[in-house]
Amino acid sequence: MDGKKSVGLARIYGAAVALAAIALGSAYALSDTVSEMALLSARYTARVSFLMFLLVVSAGPAARYFRRNPWTWLARRRRHLGLAFAGLMMLHLLALAINVLQFRPRELSEVALGGLVYVLIVLMALTSNDAAQRRMGKYWRWLHWVGVNAIVVTFTVSYTGRIFEPDYFWTGLVFAPFAIAALALRLEDALRRLR
Numbered sequence: 001m002d003g004k005k006s007v008g009l010a011r012i013y014g015a016a017v018a019l020a021a022i023a024l025g026s027a028y029a030l031s032d033t034v035s036e037m038a039l040l041s042a043r044y045t046a047r048v049s050f051l052m053f054l055l056v057v058s059a060g061p062a063a064r065y066f067r068r069n070p071w072t073w074l075a076r077r078r079r080h081l082g083l084a085f086a087g088l089m090m091l092h093l094l095a096l097a098i099n100v101l102q103f104r105p106r107e108l109s110e111v112a113l114g115g116l117v118y119v120l121i122v123l124m125a126l127t128s129n130d131a132a133q134r135r136m137g138k139y140w141r142w143l144h145w146v147g148v149n150a151i152v153v154t155f156t157v158s159y160t161g162r163i164f165e166p167d168y169f170w171t172g173l174v175f176a177p178f179a180i181a182a183l184a185l186r187l188e189d190a191l192r193r194l195r
């Protein structure tokens, strides 16, 4: 790997580590009890994952539209943005596992859909390399298309739903428009492929 390329990758993974530190540091600083810290860790790791995911879905369309840096730079490194997102989602998994196992057990039906999305995230991360892409051919494209869209729908449903919960109203109001915009970008991408 040449020096320029590794500096680029260090920036992306460095940004992911910084986001993870901000999420966990804020959870630690803002909570009084361990259970509150576990809840806030789940909340903030979901938020920083969402920020990284917004880059994953917007880099390609923005690079096509603006045709210049930094979007073209990000679009060419979309695979690494995706892997950085998967890493941040693993932190969400760790935080929610502590929540579910230690503080608020949930029915299987409550976690089944989220669990399925996690299976897709892990499969996408494991196949985010040239060898897997070559070997899987059209199944690779299918897996990544279904996976990205499942994630976009999950974020959109989570944040839009929060608008209707009084305790979470502001979170929903701030984040839902970005999730809906990401969903619109995916729809535009699907329509472009059909044409």
Ligand code: HEM
Pocket: 039, 042, 043, 044, 046, 047, 050, 092, 096, 099, 100, 110, 111, 112, 113, 114, 115, 117, 118, 151, 154, 155, 158, 159, 171, 175
């Ligand atoms: C079994 C799977 C999952 C469980 C049990 C789970 C659990 C949690 C918990 C405990 C919170 C904190 C709730 C709060 O703030 O009061 C949370 C927040 C959230 N999770 Fe998950 N999660 C799962 C999977 C996912 C997946 C796959 C995604 C997205 C792809 C996701 C997106 C979110 C979002 C958007 C929030 C709200 C964060 C905010 O308030 O800004 N979750 N989740």
